[in-house]
Amino acid sequence: MSPLIPLFIVIPLAGAFLTMILGRLLPNLNKYLASLILLTLAVLSVYALATTGENPSVYKVGGWEPVNRVPIGIYMVMDGFTVLVLCIINIVGFLSVFYSISYIRRYTSENFFYALFCLMVAGMNGVVLSGDLFNIFVFLEISVISAYALVAFGVEKNELEASFKYQVLGSMASFFILLGIGLIYWKTKTLNIADIREVLKAGSDRPFYIFVQLILLSGFGLKAAVIPFHAWLPDAHSSAPSPISAMLSGVLIKAVGIYVIIRLFFNMFELTENMSVLITTLGTLSMVIGVFLAIGQWDIKRLLAYHSISQMGYVVLSVGMGMIVITRGGAPEIAILAIAGGLFHLVNHAAFKGLLFLNAGAIEYTLGTRDLKEMGGLSRSMPATSATSFIASLSISGIPPFNGFFSKLIIIIAAIMAKFYLLAVLAVIVSIITLASFLKFQRYAFYNREESKIDRKIREVPFPMIFSMVIMSLLCIILSLLAFPGVRDAVLTPAINILTDPLKYSSIILGN
Amino acid sequence: MIVYLLCFLLFLVGLYGVITRRNLIKIAISLSIMEFSTFLLLALVGYTDGGVAPIVDPASPVQKYVDPLPQAMVLTAIVIGLATTAMLMAIIIRLYRKYGTFDIREIKTLKG
Amino acid sequence: MTVIVKKTTQLIAGMVFLYGIYVIIHGHLTPGGGFAGGVILAGSFILLILAFGSDFMHLTKEEAGSTLYENLAILFVVFLAVSGLLLGARIFFLNWLPKGNPGELVSAGVLPLYNIFVGIEVASSILTIFLALVIFKEEISE
Numbered sequence A: 001m002s003p004l005i006p007l008f009i010v011i012p013l014a015g016a017f018l019t020m021i022l023g024r025l026l027p028n029l030n031k032y033l034a035s036l037i038l039l040t041l042a043v044l045s046v047y048a049l050a051t052t053g054e055n056p057s058v059y060k061v062g063g064w065e066p067v068n069r070v071p072i073g074i075y076m077v078m079d080g081f082t083v084l085v086l087c088i089i090n091i092v093g094f095l096s097v098f099y100s101i102s103y104i105r106r107y108t109s110e111n112f113f114y115a116l117f118c119l120m121v122a123g124m125n126g127v128v129l130s131g132d133l134f135n136i137f138v139f140l141e142i143s144v145i146s147a148y149a150l151v152a153f154g155v156e157k158n159e160l161e162a163s164f165k166y167q168v169l170g171s172m173a174s175f176f177i178l179l180g181i182g183l184i185y186w187k188t189k190t191l192n193i194a195d196i197r198e199v200l201k202a203g204s205d206r207p208f209y210i211f212v213q214l215i216l217l218s219g220f221g222l223k224a225a226v227i228p229f230h231a232w233l234p235d236a237h238s239s240a241p242s243p244i245s246a247m248l249s250g251v252l253i254k255a256v257g258i259y260v261i262i263r264l265f266f267n268m269f270e271l272t273e274n275m276s277v278l279i280t281t282l283g284t285l286s287m288v289i290g291v292f293l294a295i296g297q298w299d300i301k302r303l304l305a306y307h308s309i310s311q312m313g314y315v316v317l318s319v320g321m322g323m324i325v326i327t328r329g330g331a332p333e334i335a336i337l338a339i340a341g342g343l344f345h346l347v348n349h350a351a352f353k354g355l356l357f358l359n360a361g362a363i364e365y366t367l368g369t370r371d372l373k374e375m376g377g378l379s380r381s382m383p384a385t386s387a388t389s390f391i392a393s394l395s396i397s398g399i400p401p402f403n404g405f406f407s408k409l410i411i412i413i414a415a416i417m418a419k420f421y422l423l424a425v426l427a428v429i430v431s432i433i434t435l436a437s438f439l440k441f442q443r444y445a446f447y448n449r450e451e452s453k454i455d456r457k458i459r460e461v462p463f464p465m466i467f468s469m470v471i472m473s474l475l476c477i478i479l480s481l482l483a484f485p486g487v488r489d490a491v492l493t494p495a496i497n498i499l500t501d502p503l504k505y506s507s508i509i510l511g512n
Numbered sequence B: 001m002i003v004y005l006l007c008f009l010l011f012l013v014g015l016y017g018v019i020t021r022r023n024l025i026k027i028a029i030s031l032s033i034m035e036f037s038t039f040l041l042l043a044l045v046g047y048t049d050g051g052v053a054p055i056v057d058p059a060s061p062v063q064k065y066v067d068p069l070p071q072a073m074v075l076t077a078i079v080i081g082l083a084t085t086a087m088l089m090a091i092i093i094r095l096y097r098k099y100g101t102f103d104i105r106e107i108k109t110l111k112g
Numbered sequence C: 001m002t003v004i005v006k007k008t009t010q011l012i013a014g015m016v017f018l019y020g021i022y023v024i025i026h027g028h029l030t031p032g033g034g035f036a037g038g039v040i041l042a043g044s045f046i047l048l049i050l051a052f053g054s055d056f057m058h059l060t061k062e063e064a065g066s067t068l069y070e071n072l073a074i075l076f077v078v079f080l081a082v083s084g085l086l087l088g089a090r091i092f093f094l095n096w097l098p099k100g101n102p103g104e105l106v107s108a109g110v111l112p113l114y115n116i117f118v119g120i121e122v123a124s125s126i127l128t129i130f131l132a133l134v135i136f137k138e139e140i141s142e
Helices: A002-025 A029-052 A082-106 A110-129 A133-151 A155-186 A193-202 A206-224 A233-239 A243-266 A272-294 A299-328 A332-367 A385-398 A404-415 A421-445 A463-483 A485-500 A502-510 B002-020 B026-046 B071-097 C003-025 C032-052 C057-087 C111-141
Strands: A057-061 A074-078
Touching: A002 A029, A002 A057, A002 A110, A002 C057, A029 A082, A029 A421, A057 A299, A057 B002, A074 A082, A082 A110, A082 A243, A082 A332, A082 A463, A082 A485, A110 A133, A110 A243, A133 A243, A133 B071, A155 A193, A155 A206, A155 A233, A155 B002, A155 B026, A155 B071, A193 A243, A193 A502, A206 A243, A206 A272, A233 A243, A233 A299, A243 A272, A243 A299, A243 A332, A243 A485, A272 A299, A272 A421, A272 B002, A299 A332, A299 A404, A299 A421, A332 A404, A332 A463, A332 A485, A332 B071, A385 A404, A385 A421, A385 A463, A404 A421, A404 A463, A463 A485, A485 A502, B002 B026, B026 B071, B026 C003, B071 C032, B071 C111, C003 C032, C003 C111, C057 C111
Parallel strands: none
Antiparallel strands: A057 A074
16 A cells, blocks of 8 residues: 555645635745645656556555454555546646746636646546545536635636536536435445446446436536536536646546546446447547537637537547457457547646636737737737747647657557448548648638738747647657557556456455 | 425436526425435435434433434535535626626627 | 614524534534534624614624634644644544543544534534624625
8 A cells, every 4th residue: 555645635635725825925935836736746657657567556544454354444546547647647747836926916816726737637636546436526516616616716707607617517516416416325325436337247237227228327427518518618627727727628527527427437447338338429420520519719718618529429439449448359459559549639638728718828928908809910929829839739739759640640540440431531521620620720820921910019928838738748749659569558558458358457456 | 205305306306496497595495305315315324223323322322323424424524515605606796796687698608 | 773682692693602612622522513513602692782782883893803713723633633743643633632432522632622623613513604794794795
C-alpha cells in the first residue's frame, strides 16, 4: 500500500483552504502557492505513470482488511487507465493555473478563484482514484459544484445564465446517478466495483439491469456531453474565464464523464450487444451533429465548445466499436486497436483543446472581443499566439505530423478492419469539415489582410500566458510519439489490458 | 415493493416540476423534491424484517440490526444536497438583481 | 421584531447552543454527530440575527470571523486524517488513539475529535452562507 495514493487528494484539498487563509494576509501569495501545489501534483503523477506499469496498487483506507474475502472498507485503486487520466488532469491543471497568474487580473476576488480551482482538481483526482461506487459520486459532486461556481466567476448576465442552466441540468444528472447507485446496492448489497462484478456474475435479472445501465449512462452521459444531453455545454464553456474553459473542456468532461462510463461498462457490468450498439450510435451522433452545429458559429469560444462535443464523439465511437467486437466474438486485436485509438484521442484532445481555449483567452485579453468578424491580421502583432494556434488547429484537424493525425488514423483503420465501413466514411467526412471550420478560424483571426476594427494598441500577451501556450504546443508534438510501439507499450497498453481482460481487475483487487 | 414505486413516483413529480414551472424558485424547490425522493429510496433499501435501529447497546450487543450503510450514504448525500441548493440560491439572487424578474422566459440572452 | 420575540430569543439562544454542543460530543453514542450538531449550532446564531435585525449585529465583521474558523477547522480535519500516515501503522484515516469501553464518553479513539472539528466546520460554513446571502441583499436595497 504505497502512501502516494491519498496524497493526490490531500494536497489540493489542504492547499485550497490554506490559500483562503494565507491569501488574506499577503497580497500575491495565493498565485504562487496554487502554482506550486499543482506543480507538485504534476510531478507526482508523472512519477506514478513511470512506476505503475502492469501492476495496479490498491489502498485500503483506514486499514480495514477484507472479512471472509468480502471487502468492507473503502478502496482506492491506481492502475494503468487511472494513471493516464491522472497525468492529463494534473499537467493541464498546472498549465492553466500558470496561465491564470496574469489572466485573472481582469477579475476581482482572486482568492476564491485559486481555492475553487484546487478543490476542482482534488475532486477530479478523487473520481479517477476511487474503487468504490459511492466515493465516485461524492468526489464528482465536489468537482462539479466548484465548476458551477467557477463558470459564474465574472458575474455578468451571460455567465449567470450559463451557470444556472449548467446547474439545473447537472443536478438532474447527479440525482439520476444516485438513483442508479441505490438500485445497484439494492440488488448486490455491496458498493465495491470489483465485488459488484463478482455478484453480478452469479445471477441475472435482465430487465432490471438494463434499466440500471440506462440510468447510469444517462447520468454520466450528461456530464460527458454526448448528444441528447449536450445542451449545457456551449453556454457554460463559452462564458467561463478562459483557463476554466480549458480545464472544463479539456479535463472535466473526460475525468467525470468518459472515464467513469468506460470504467463501469468494462470493469463492472458484463458487456452486452444492445448496450454496445447504443453507445456506438450515441458516439456517431455526437460526432456528426457536433461538427454541423459548429460550422455556422462566429464566436470563437462557442465554436471550440461545439467541436468538443464532436471530438468526444470520436472517443465514444471508437470505444463502442471495441465493445461491439468483444461481444460479437471477433478478433481481440481489432478490439484492442479500437480502444487504443479511443484512449489516445482522449489524451490528444486534452492537449490541443486546452491549447485552443488558452489561445482564445489570449485574443480576448488583448482585444476584448470574441467575435470573429471583428478581428484580423493578428499574426503580425501577436506572433506567439498565432504560431501556437496554428499548431493546435492542424492537430485537431488531423494533419501529420501532429498528434491528432495518428489517433484519428488508428480509429479509422480499426473501423475498416472491423467492417464498419459507414463509420469510417463518417469519421473521414467529419474530419474534413473540422479542417474547414478551423481554416475559417485561422483566416479570420490571424491571417486576414485587413487590420482589425478595434482601435487598441495590440501587443503580445504577458510571459506566464506565453509560457503555458508554448509548453502545451510542445506537448502536442511530443504526444505523437505515443503511436510508436516502444512508447505505446509503456503508456497505453497497461490501460487497455486492465480494461479488456475480464478477470484481471477483480482478481487483483479481491486477491490482495 | 409498492413503497419503492411510490418513491419513484415522487421522483417523477419533481421532474415534472423542473420541466414545466416558470418561476426560478419553483424550479429550485422541484430539484429538492427530486433529491429527497432519492434519499427515501436509499434509506428504504436497507430495511430488514424485525430489525432494530443500529446502535450498539452494551447490555445486549448481538441483535438483528437494520443495515446501517444506506443510512451513512443518505447522511453524506444530504450534505451534498445542501451545498447544491445553497449554490443554486446564490445564483438565483444574482440573476434577480441583473434581470429584475424571476420569470425564466425573460432570461434568454445566450442563443445559438 | 417585537419585544416578545427579542426577549424569548435572548433566553433561548444559549440553550440551543448548549444542545448543539451536546449532540456533537455524544456523536459516537447516540444519533447525530458532527453534521447534525453543527447545523443546530448554526441555528442558534441565525436565530439571533433574525430576531435582532442585521444592522444591530455588525454583519461584515461576523463574516470575516466565520470564514476564518471554517478554513481552520477543515485544515484540522485534514491534519487529523494525515496524522494516521505519520504515526503508528502509516495508513490514511487510521484510528490511532486508544479505544476504551463501549458506552463511555471518552472512547472510540479519534472519532470524538473528528466530530468536534466537523461540527465547528459545518456551523461556520452554514453561518457564512447565510451571511453572504443577507449581506448581498443589503447591498441591493441601498
